[in-house]
Amino acid sequence: MVSDTAAEKISPLPPLAPTPQASAFSRGALLAYLLLIVYASLYPFSGWQSMGLPLQTYLLAGFPRYWTGFDVAINILGYIPLGILTVYALHPKIRGAIAIVLAMLFGIVLSGSMEATQTLLANRVASNLDFFTNSLGALIGGVIGSVSSHLVLERSRLRYYRQRWFSAQASRGLIIFALWPLAQIYPQSYLFGNGQMLPILSDWLSMLLEMPIDLGSLLRNGVQLSVEQYWMAEAIITALSMSGALLALLCMLRDKAPRVVLLLALLVAALAVKTLSTALFFTPENAFTWITPGAQGGVLLGLGLLTGFAFLPSSTQRRCAVGLLIAALIVINVAPTNPYFVATLETWVQGKFLNFNGAAQFLSLLWTVAALWFLLHASHRVKRK
Numbered sequence: 001m002v003s004d005t006a007a008e009k010i011s012p013l014p015p016l017a018p019t020p021q022a023s024a025f026s027r028g029a030l031l032a033y034l035l036l037i038v039y040a041s042l043y044p045f046s047g048w049q050s051m052g053l054p055l056q057t058y059l060l061a062g063f064p065r066y067w068t069g070f071d072v073a074i075n076i077l078g079y080i081p082l083g084i085l086t087v088y089a090l091h092p093k094i095r096g097a098i099a100i101v102l103a104m105l106f107g108i109v110l111s112g113s114m115e116a117t118q119t120l121l122a123n124r125v126a127s128n129l130d131f132f133t134n135s136l137g138a139l140i141g142g143v144i145g146s147v148s149s150h151l152v153l154e155r156s157r158l159r160y161y162r163q164r165w166f167s168a169q170a171s172r173g174l175i176i177f178a179l180w181p182l183a184q185i186y187p188q189s190y191l192f193g194n195g196q197m198l199p200i201l202s203d204w205l206s207m208l209l210e211m212p213i214d215l216g217s218l219l220r221n222g223v224q225l226s227v228e229q230y231w232m233a234e235a236i237i238t239a240l241s242m243s244g245a246l247l248a249l250l251c252m253l254r255d256k257a258p259r260v261v262l263l264l265a266l267l268v269a270a271l272a273v274k275t276l277s278t279a280l281f282f283t284p285e286n287a288f289t290w291i292t293p294g295a296q297g298g299v300l301l302g303l304g305l306l307t308g309f310a311f312l313p314s315s316t317q318r319r320c321a322v323g324l325l326i327a328a329l330i331v332i333n334v335a336p337t338n339p340y341f342v343a344t345l346e347t348w349v350q351g352k353f354l355n356f357n358g359a360a361q362f363l364s365l366l367w368t369v370a371a372l373w374f375l376l377h378a379s380h381r382v383k384r385k
Helices: 004-010 024-042 069-090 096-118 128-154 157-165 171-178 198-209 215-220 227-252 259-281 293-309 314-334 339-345 351-376
Strands: none
Touching (some): 024 069, 024 096, 024 351, 069 096, 096 128, 171 227, 171 351, 227 259, 227 314, 227 351, 293 314, 314 351
16 A cells, blocks of 8 residues: 555645735726716816705605616616616625625615705715616626626636736736726816816815805916917926826836737727817817817927837836826916817707716826826836836
């Protein structure tokens, strides 16, 4: 007979499968989507007033008299990603039926809170139909997430490329920079002009103090720009924002990643989204109105800046990306709004897409802040391997 020790040498035990790890990407994506829902549900954050009724009154009211299949579909679809991401965020500690139930409960609490808060907004209508359809969307998303979590989080081909091309702690950054093309959906004064916060802050201060306040005019001190200066301002904003975003992505890439392809793919995606959203918000004939002399010059200048920074060490690239994005944030808030853009914006009818437009504005306002948070976070400053 062969001894136990000899048998082990002849037939070694197979290596243990790696223990499934929690997905930081999923948890970050869930937080981002949660903020999107909150902003979209309460957009445009004006007309707050109390009707003197309990906030839960809408639950006991009858179904709305006027509703469409479009409204129902949008409400369900809007909460399906929430349910999916909730299950993914709980994986692998909580799985199966319990994860589905928690996803549904999360959707119920969130939707109920948003509908209750909408009773305080004059231009929003709290609806029990919205509440039920949102909750149904979270339940459907929970089921989808439970069925797909093992494949997506443990055996996905995307996970393989994530580990091969990107640094170990790039998960949060991947969420942020995947959202950069979507941040171009909301109409902006200048190409890649994300982060124009002063008009929003001016409106809030005006309501709070009950007097007109324009922070942008105070900073500009009455300075007016010529047509050529507007083009120059757009070129500077476009170049700074574009090169800063692409350079930040470059900081996350390993040396073995196809860096040129990934950078160009992100840029092309952003320009494609900009074109499509312009066509949808206005008319197909205006799809390429964003291609101004300033935008063209800014793209070329941005590519030149990116080419020069690409040969620097990754730590220096990160610092340069921070500087470029901060400079872009300052210029976009100091520069006056293009009068041609204001005239175009007057033709924009938001209609049924009020929630969607609120989410798009949220991305446009806060994307640069989120990118700076990632670049300045100590745990994300890792060298490429």
